[in-house]
Amino acid sequence: MGQKGRQYCYSCTVAEGRVAKEGDLRMTEDQGHGAVGREVTRFIRVPTSVSQQARQFLSMDMFGDSADRLDPNDIDGWRARITATDEMLIAVLGPEINQLGATVESRSIDGVPIFVVVPDGVDDGTDQPIYLDIHGGALVMGGGKACEVMSQKMAAQVQMRTWSVDYRMPPDHPYPAALDDVMAVYKSLLDIQAPERLVVGGGSAGGNLAAALILRARDEGLPLPAALVLLTPEGDLTESGDSFQTNLGIDCILTASLADSIALYANGHDLHDPYLSPIFGDLSSPFPPTFLQTGTRDLFLSNAVRMHRKLRSGGVDAELHVFEAMPHGGFFGAPEDDELTAELRRFLTRHLDDR
Numbered sequence: 001m002g003q004k005g006r007q008y009c010y011s012c013t014v015a016e017g018r019v020a021k022e023g024d025l026r027m028t029e030d031q032g033h034g035a036v037g038r039e040v041t042r043f044i045r046v047p048t049s050v051s052q053q054a055r056q057f058l059s060m061d062m063f064g065d066s067a068d069r070l071d072p073n074d075i076d077g078w079r080a081r082i083t084a085t086d087e088m089l090i091a092v093l094g095p096e097i098n099q100l101g102a103t104v105e106s107r108s109i110d111g112v113p114i115f116v117v118v119p120d121g122v123d124d125g126t127d128q129p130i131y132l133d134i135h136g137g138a139l140v141m142g143g144g145k146a147c148e149v150m151s152q153k154m155a156a157q158v159q160m161r162t163w164s165v166d167y168r169m170p171p172d173h174p175y176p177a178a179l180d181d182v183m184a185v186y187k188s189l190l191d192i193q194a195p196e197r198l199v200v201g202g203g204s205a206g207g208n209l210a211a212a213l214i215l216r217a218r219d220e221g222l223p224l225p226a227a228l229v230l231l232t233p234e235g236d237l238t239e240s241g242d243s244f245q246t247n248l249g250i251d252c253i254l255t256a257s258l259a260d261s262i263a264l265y266a267n268g269h270d271l272h273d274p275y276l277s278p279i280f281g282d283l284s285s286p287f288p289p290t291f292l293q294t295g296t297r298d299l300f301l302s303n304a305v306r307m308h309r310k311l312r313s314g315g316v317d318a319e320l321h322v323f324e325a326m327p328h329g330g331f332f333g334a335p336e337d338d339e340l341t342a343e344l345r346r347f348l349t350r351h352l353d354d355r
Helices: 052-058 075-098 145-158 177-192 205-219 259-266 301-313 335-352
Strands: 005-011 025-029 036-045 102-109 112-119 130-134 161-165 198-203 227-231 290-295 318-323
Touching (some): 052 335, 075 145, 130 177, 145 161, 177 205, 290 335
Antiparallel strands (some): 025 036, 102 112
């Protein structure tokens, strides 16, 4: 039929080496671990329920086969992978960023480098709100020029004066260096702006750090911001959610577990620590109103769903936006991405107006 899609061979609990035949679906028990699950092999078509641009994106092989695994001790290997990934990110986002009008200033806050981005047409007055942006990148990538590029994209999306933190990362600076850096910048923001005029946000790994920042700020008795934005957050470093199985091989952006980069970042610390995996923290009030976003093909879908349910159970004003067939990070230019931007701006307006 010439249909495009992804061949999905999912055998998370194959017993005694048995392999499912195409189209097969059966319950099975993993004899080694006693876990019960489903054994499935099927072809996942690109859906017709999304825009043409989204369908085109889903039909692309963005990253090919998953990269070879790296040992946390292979420092040279990690440096090479981080450099290559950052260069690819800059190349992908560069053309779009070149069309965005903004002023970009590099600063240092208590020794932490940041980029201050003001989109053209946005009021830069001292009484205007500030968006504290924490970039993604699997907790190991996205620094330097890549951070600058992503900060401009985020500032254009929220249409706010934006401070983006170029935080320290492995292999040279594992946990808690990144969290220490974003905390230092947040404290500096509190010195120049009222907390009700601040928003903290992050995507993917940045969502992890944004949520951890809120937990730590509350533990330290600091004022909390007006709102929190978590775009497909990496909120559970144990990767225990359902979508880490069901969307494995379906997400065309996150094509494999991030266990290796997680090990490099955590550096032996307990992954259940809420500062490492905010999903395991106290997500009850007081906690800022929270905007969460994910997609049905996102490997991190369960992270957003579980965090949303836990926030709601804790009495927190939280809204979750799940987009049809969207992989991790969006479609990179489809109408659905514009819908997300509109929803995010509506959320920010509601929580920043008249404050």
